[in-house]
Amino acid sequence: MPPPVVQTAMPLLFVLLWSTGFIGAKFGLPYAEPLTFLSVRYVLVIVLMTALALAMRAPWPADRRQIVHIGVTGLLVHALYLGGVFVAIHQGLPAGVTALVVGMQPLLTALAAGWLLGERVSRAQWIGLAMGFVGVALVVGSKTGTGGASGPELAAMMVPALAALVGITLGTLYQKRFCPRFDLRTGSVIQFIPTLAVTAVIAWSVETQPIDWSGEFVFALVWLVVVLSLGAISLLNLLIRSGSAVNVASLFYLTPPTTALIAWLLFDERLSAVALAGMAVAVTGVWLARRG
Numbered sequence: 001m002p003p004p005v006v007q008t009a010m011p012l013l014f015v016l017l018w019s020t021g022f023i024g025a026k027f028g029l030p031y032a033e034p035l036t037f038l039s040v041r042y043v044l045v046i047v048l049m050t051a052l053a054l055a056m057r058a059p060w061p062a063d064r065r066q067i068v069h070i071g072v073t074g075l076l077v078h079a080l081y082l083g084g085v086f087v088a089i090h091q092g093l094p095a096g097v098t099a100l101v102v103g104m105q106p107l108l109t110a111l112a113a114g115w116l117l118g119e120r121v122s123r124a125q126w127i128g129l130a131m132g133f134v135g136v137a138l139v140v141g142s143k144t145g146t147g148g149a150s151g152p153e154l155a156a157m158m159v160p161a162l163a164a165l166v167g168i169t170l171g172t173l174y175q176k177r178f179c180p181r182f183d184l185r186t187g188s189v190i191q192f193i194p195t196l197a198v199t200a201v202i203a204w205s206v207e208t209q210p211i212d213w214s215g216e217f218v219f220a221l222v223w224l225v226v227v228l229s230l231g232a233i234s235l236l237n238l239l240i241r242s243g244s245a246v247n248v249a250s251l252f253y254l255t256p257p258t259t260a261l262i263a264w265l266l267f268d269e270r271l272s273a274v275a276l277a278g279m280a281v282a283v284t285g286v287w288l289a290r291r292g
Contacts, residue, residue, distance in 0.1 A: 010235055010238060010239060011239065011251055013235060014232060014235040014236060014239060014251060015251055015254040015255060015258055016258060017227055017228065017231050017232035017235065018228070018232045018236075018252075018255055019254075019255045019256075019258035019259045019262060020223065020227060020228065020259075020262060021082075021085070021224065021228050021232075022085075022089075022095045022098075022099060022259045023259070023262055023263065023266065024220045024223050024224040024227075024228065025085070025086055025089050025095065025220070026089075026095065027216050027217070027219060027220035027223075028216070028217050028220030028221060028224070029086065029089060029090050030216075031211065031212040031213075031214050031216065031217035032210070032211045032212065032217060033090065033203070033207040033208065033209065033210075034083070034086035034087045034089070034090040034207075035083060035086070035087070035199050035200075035202055035203035035206070035207055036203045036207050036209045036210075036211065037086065037211075037221075038082055038083060038086055038199050038203075039196060039199050039200045039203050040211070040221065041221060041224050041225055041229065042078070042192050042195055042196035042199060042200075042229075043196060044221070044225045045188065045192050045225055045229040045230065046189055046192050046193060046196060048225070048230065049185060049186075049188045049189045049192070049230070050189050052185050053183075053185040053186045053189060056185060058183050058185040058186045059183050059186065060183075060186045061182060061183075061186070061187075061190070066179055066182065067190055069174070069175075069178040069179040070179050070182055070187050070190045070191055071190055071191065071193070071194045072174060072178075073171050073174055073175040073178075073179060073191060074190065074191025074192055074193075074194055074195045075194055075195060075198060076167045076168070076170050076171030076174060077167065077168060077171035077172070077175070077191070077233075077236075078191060078192060078195040078233075079167070079194070079195040079198045079199055080163055080164065080166065080167025080168075080171070081102075081164045081167035081168040081171065082164070083160070083163075083164070083167075083199060083202075084160040084161060084162075084163040084164025084165075084167060085098055085102065085160075085161070085164045087160040088101075088157055088158070088160040088161040088164065091156070091157045091160065092153075092157055093157035093158065093160075093161060095259070097161075098161045098164075099136070099255060099256035099259060100136055100137060100256060101158065101161040101162060101164070101165055102161065102164055102165050102168060102252065102255075103132075103133065103136040103252060103253060103255065103256055104133065104165060105165055105168050105169045105172075105252050106129050106132060106133070106252060106253055107129055107130075107133060108165070108169045109169055109172060109173060110125065110126065110129055112169070112173055124288050125288065127285075127288055128284075128285040128286065128287065128288025129253075129285065130285070131281055131282070131284055131285030131288065132253030132281075132282050132285030132286055133253070133285075134278075134281055134282075134285070135253065135257065135278045135279065135280070135281030135282025135283070135284075135285055136253055136256045136257070136278065136282055137278070138274055138275065138277060138278025138281060139256055139257045139260050139275045139278035139279055139282065168252070172240060172248060175237075175240050176240050176248075180240060180241050181241050182237075184234045184237055184238070187237065188229075188230070188233065188234070191233075192229075236248070239251070251286065253282050253285060253286050254282060254283065254286055256282075257275075257278065257279040257282050257283075260275060260279075261279075
């Protein structure tokens with residue numbers, strides 16, 4: 001069990017690292033198609049984590065069913081979630097709108113947690129989850145639009161974002177129920193191998209696979225591999241292992257406000273008074289949900 005200080009810092013660090021995913025996409029997607037970009041990312045993650053697992057003699061699951069369960073979580077959390085987010089942004093859906101769609105995950109998780117996991121969602125948690133959603137809507141609504149897209153065009157852009165929402169929700173619940181504990185080094189390899197297989201096949205079928213190896217692309221790729229796929233995903237696995245599904249899901253409400261703050265620092269995207277108020281509401285909602 002990590003020390004209390006580490007347990008307190010882990011959720012905050014996870015939110016900070018996870019929020020940079022949209023920034024990495026902003027840097028890298030102009031130079032590669034989304035699924036091709038992700039396929040290269042997954043190859044690097046598998047190579048790095050396999051080398052680390054072998055060097056540290058990390059234990060591999062002995063139960064075949066455990067291997068299958070870990071692989072399924074990889075398909076949901078990585079292939080479906082990341083694939084949906086990257087495709088949505090590539091198709092023109094603003095990153096903030098994508099974040100808002102995925103930001104509905106805590107509500108879906110709370111609805112399903114009692115049925116699938118037997119977790120009781122308290123009144124304070126429901127209030128906190130609702131406040132979190134309102135806060136996210138305020139932040140995103142204050143700084144993004146639909147880019148002038150028509151109704152049918154916007155609906156088509158929303159499909160991969162909704163798929164990402166389903167993936168991260170089901171992935172969190174599935175892992176909490178069937179494989180909450182596994183070695184992070186070997187488990188990451190098991191998660192990313194089927195993810196790479198599925199993503200690469202689809203990329204080969206629907207994309208042309210050109211990559212412009214610019215400095216911005218290399219930076220985005222290295223950042224997403226090291227910080228997101230190794231750092232943030234490891235923290236997510238630890239949080240799922242040690243907390244309830246609702247508590248973990250509530251942290252995703254902090255992603256859009258944190259992303260907006262990072263975008264302000266890096267790209268001088270201004271934050272309105274409404275956005276700042278939304279951040280305060282979202283933070284308060286997460287505090288209520290986790291306290292409950």
